[in-house]
Amino acid sequence: MTSTEPLLSLRHLSTEFSTTDGTVARALEDVSFDVHPGQTVGLVGESGCGKTTTLLSIMRLLPVTARITSGQVLFNGKDLLALSETDMRRYRWKELSIVFQGAMNALNPVMTIGEQIREAIILHDLMDKTHANRRVNELLDMVGIAPSRRDQYPHEYSGGMRQRAMIAMALACQPCLLFADEPTTALDVMVQAQILELLQKIQRLLGLAVVLVTHDLGVVAEVCDTVVVMYGGKVAENGPVDEVYNAPQHPYTQRLLEAFPDLNRPAGSLAVIPGTPPRLNALPPGCRFAPRCHKAFERCRVEAPAETDLGGGHTAACHLLEKAEAHQ
């Protein structure tokens, strides 16, 4: 584990959404994890578990129906949640930028790619137009797009190229932290691999810290240093990838990894987790995973488990672990 100060530190972050039928969806509850400089963190979980909401909460880009109810987002020790909107705008893209999923819709259809990249550089007053233009060419070159294609529109690019352009755009202001929200969904397998490779290359080249949101455990094993497993808006387990993959402590992680195809096991033994993820506006009392957990007992259904520190930066939230700790 690195001993440096974390670049980004989420402390007990909770976010709610008010829904149209008047109920409140507790989309994030008590989410805490750290991202150290130069580290790649994988954020995994089923869809609707709060991965994207976590990113949007950090960047403060949630819709008006959302409310951050408590917690801190410390970036280099400064709480982003305490900033004014104007001050927050200076952090966006310059310090933390983001690659959204499905770059077709994330790029403006009536602006050229070059213009969309240059816009960010000019906006943050980094350089004049001539230099910015040169920088756009450099960026496109870095992600493997011929700079001659800068004056084309998004619909003239293939899906993979759009995602490359999106990555070039995200790097425009030399941020120290990059969020990638399912950057490879909706791309075909070959292109997926290329995009991941590109992300890894850039991460090493620029020494970026990356938070990669995905539901693909294979991707996490391949590119991440640590992994944060989320379930129903809470962190289930968090730790170094090797440790979590080799000795998962939370029953949800265990099930998830069993469901993950392993080359050493015959196909067909793929486990499926029974049941569906909880609806965030009708959460079960107690542990959110209890209704689907094969190891659940009475306490799980009434009391939410606290995070247990398992040492070496490995934590998990499960009553079974508390018991084990008490026995020792």
Added chain:
Amino acid sequence: MNPRWLLLKRNLLDFWKTFRRNRMGLAGAFLVLTAILAAVFAPLLTPYTPTETMRDAEGRALTFAPPSVHAPLGTDDAGRDVWTQLVYGARISLTVGFLAGFIAMFIGSLFGITAGYFGGWVDNLLMRLTDVLLVIPDLPLILVLVATVRQLELKVSPLVILILVIGLLYWTSTARLIRSQVLTIKERQYVYRARAIGAGNWHIVRKHILPQIMPLIVANTVLILSTAILIESGLAFLGLGDPTQPSWGTMLNFAFDRNAVSNGAWWFYLPPGLAIIWATLGCVLLGNVLEEMLNPRLASHHLEGEQSIVTQP
């Protein structure tokens, strides 16, 4: 009770619970219902008949008389009570509007379902037809049509011609809406399953598609009614109504032709216009609310205010 009836009752109750909280919808329903009630109970709402001329003690017609106790909305150029003409006019305006609206709804639904369900060249043909109708300016087309049909000297009331012409021309928006809805329903699993087990087209449309789009058809019909009432009033104003059965638009045609404006007889030209607004606004409000309830749009967009943050102490 029959379980299907119970289900219907529960659905209607649920619907009412949501609808009840919507002020715009309630206002619309109120406007529409009062207009219909006035039309139905017209004879109870006035002691006069619409053609009766009011006279003073010497037997002279009371023309352009301002509102008084005897004539709450005054009299017109021939001394007839404006209020009486207004409530009887509701009968004509609403009847023409409703019948024309229903014809349009029927054609629109039929074409929409056919185009959406069968797709292919049928869809192409019907949609191009709606495109063509959309481009041709509607009022000139109607005027030419009505004038031509009248020239044939058929023994039918001018109102029948109005109903048919409006009904046969204003189905395009319904057809498009229904078509897009049918397209999404067609892709659903149970329709595939029904087809896989060999259900016929008619069976699938009746059992699976029609029940799904019926609420949308109802909502859209209410909106079409407002268009039909408005168009009727315009055509009647241009003199295409039936002078013997005056609608609100015909009243305005009389008022304008007989110089109610220069005579300062505001009680003659204000009420019919307000009545038209009453009925159309009612239909628009009601129809929009019903459509919104069935087909909710965007909950919020990206520039809508700021998310709130409860900052730390």
Added chain:
Amino acid sequence: MNRRDYLLRKIFFSLVTLAVVVVLNFLLFRVLPGDPVRAVIGRNVRISADTQQALREQFGLDRPVFPDQFLTALGQWARGNLGVSWSLRKPVSEVLLAKLGNTLLLIGLGQILSIILGVALGLLAGWKRKTAVDVGALTFSLIAWAIPTFWLGIILLAAGSTWLGLPTGGIVSPSNVGKPLYTVLPDVTHHLILPTLTLTILYMGEYMLIMRSSIMEVLGEDYILTAKAKGMSHWQVLRKHALKNAMLPIVTLIAINLGFTVSGAIYVETVFSYDGLGKMFQTALVKQDYPLLQGAFLLLAVSVILANFLADILYTYLDPRVKAS
């Protein structure tokens, strides 16, 4: 889509629509009962049997309706020969041309004002959704939609002439009739205030509604979130990313709305006795002057089809998705 394909498709569609209009016009004309010669020269003109026969041959009325008569009519229309007005005893094309300018002036003014106001207010309403501005704009457009055009005209006519002393009709004062319009501009302006105001109120609600829903849809798109993530302010996002995307459908809708615009002109010109195509249309209707009515219908329909086609061409210059390839 390829731009050339797009344009070819639009040309094809315009031609089909044009064909529908032409055939419709021809059929309606033939449906009229009585002697077609009468339809051409008018009801009350006394002519000898010989002359009638000569005319019959001249117009090809002794030949079959289809294809001969249809092709003859088509040839005449293409050369601008729309027959002779019964009531005015003048060639229809001449009458129409004389009125066209006045109508274009009125519609043009109403359109420009309502587009500017409607688009600006619709933008504001959609952006500041669910605020007082939005509720106000929505209420206005709902009521504007429910008001019959001619009635709004009557009310403004009554109010404007009583309280503001504005003229009640016509395009110039009686003393200025016959002079070229540009020599009596103050008088013309004075006459145009009320009809223009009526049309502006009427169209504005429509444009406001369209712009409002268009901007709301655009603001829900992912690229708006990207722009926000770049650190742009709401105003910057709106100006640089939302506006152009939201304006695109408006271009097409303005063209489609031209049919609606024509209806407005018929009502407003009737109420304000404004000497244009709309008023003439209504007069022709009352006097049952069929050649005039049908000529006017042909002219209006063709203008709207043409305007739609022009809007489609304009669109190819504005939207890179059509322009490229």
